[in-house]
Amino acid sequence: MISALIIVFREVIEAGLIVGIVLAATAGVPHRSRAVTFGVGAGVLGACVVAAFAGELAGLFQGSGQELFNATILLLAVSMLTWHNVWMASHGREMARELKAAGHKVKTGERTLLALSVVVGVAVLREGSEVVLFLYGIAAQGGTSASGMVVGGGLGLLAGAAVSALMYFGLLTIPAGKLFQVTSGLITLLAAGMAAQAVIFLQNGGWLEYFTATVWDTSWLIKEDSITGRLLHTLVGYSQAPNGAQLIAYAATILLIVILMRMVPQGGQTRPQSAPKAHNA
Amino acid sequence: MKNLSLFAVVAACALATSSFAQAPIEVRLKNHRFTPNVIKVKANQPSMIMLFNDDDTADEFDSSSLKIEKVVAGHNKGAIRVRALAPGKYPFMGEYHAATAQGMVIAE
DSSP states (O other): OHHHHHHHHHHHHHHHHHHHHHHHHTTTOTTHHHHHHHHHHHHHHHHHHHHHTHHHHHHHHHHTHHHHHHHHHHHHHHHHHHHHHHHHHHHHHHHHHHHHSTTOOOOTTGGGHHHHHHHHHHHHHHHHHHHHHHHHHHHHHOTTHHHHHHHHHHHHHHHHHHHHHHHHHHHHTSOHHHHHHHHHHHHHHHHHHHHHHHHHHHHHTTSOOSSOSBOOOOTTTOOTTSHHHHHHHHHHOOOSSOBHHHHHHHHHHHHHHHHHHHHSOTTOTTOGGGHHHHHHO | OHHHHHHHHHHHHHHHHHHHHSOOEEEEEETTEEESSEEEEOTTSOEEEEEEEOSSSOEEEEETTTTEEEEEOTTEEEEEEEOOOOSEEEEEEEGGGTTTOEEEEEEO
C-alpha cells in the first residue's frame, strides 16, 4: 500500500505541478478549465494506450522507440510552451487592460489554450503511463495487495492533487500585474527543463552522441531522487550531473523564448480583427 | 572551429561504432530481482545492457545517476545504452518493484 501511495503521489505531483502552472498562467481566460480538462482526459487515455503497448513501442526503431517517443512528445510540449509565452508577450498588455475593465470579455489567450492543453496532455501521459504500468503490475499479482493498492493509490492521488492545488493557489496570491511575469518565467524554465530531458532520451536512444561528458555534479547537495530533487527537476529541470548537450539545450531554449518574446510586436497587432477594438478604447 | 566540430563528430561516430562492436551485457529480471545485480563496465567507455524481463509484468529500469528510465514490458527485452562513465558506483532499480529490484553498475 505504501509503495502504491508513494509512486502515485510522485507521478501525480510531477504532472500536477505543470497543470497548476498552466491554470495560473491562464487565470481569467474563458473556457480554460474545459481546455485543461480535455488535456488531462486525453493524457489519461493516452497513458493507458502507451502502457498497453509498452512492449510494441519499445520494439520500434531498433529498440529505441520508447526514447524517440518520449523525446518527441517532450519537444512538442516545449514548442507549445514557447508558443504560449510568445503569444502572451504579444497580447499580455492588452489582456491586462481588458482584465481591469470590469465585465469586458477577455478574448486573447483563448488562442493558446489548445497549446496548453497539449502540454497538460503530455505531462499526464508521461507520468500516467508509469502509474498505469505500476498499478497493473500489482493488480496482476492479485489477491491480498489489490485492496491496499486502491487505498494507497487513492491517497497518493489526493496528496498529489493537494500539493498541485497549493501550487496553483499560491501562484494566484501574486498580484495580477506580476502574475503574468511569474508564470512566463515558470513556463520558460519548464520548457528548458523539458528540452534538456528530451536530449537525454535522444542520447539514450543513440541519436545524440556528443557532449555527453558530465559538466558538474551537485548530487552531494541535492539528489535527483529526493523529493526536493524531483520537484526541482519538474519545475526548473534540475539535473544532479548535467552533461554538455543537456546544458546547451537548456540554455538555448531559454535564449530562444526570451528573444522571441522580445521580438514580437506588443499589443497583438498580428490580428487585423483586433484593430477596431483599439479604436474604441 | 569548423574542423574542430567535424573532428568531434567523427570522434563521436567512431566512439559510437566501437560501443556497438561490444556484445551487450545480459541482465535478467526474474521475481523482481536483477541477475546479475552488480554489473561491471569499463570506465570512460559506453556500454550496452540487454535487459530481459522474465516477469509477467512491466518494470522500469531507473537510475538518476545513469540518467536512464527505460520501461521493459513483461516477457520482453530492452536495450539500455549506458554512456561512458567516470569510475564509480551507479545504483539502479526496477522502479515498480523497488523493494527487491535493486542493482548497481560499477565502472572501473
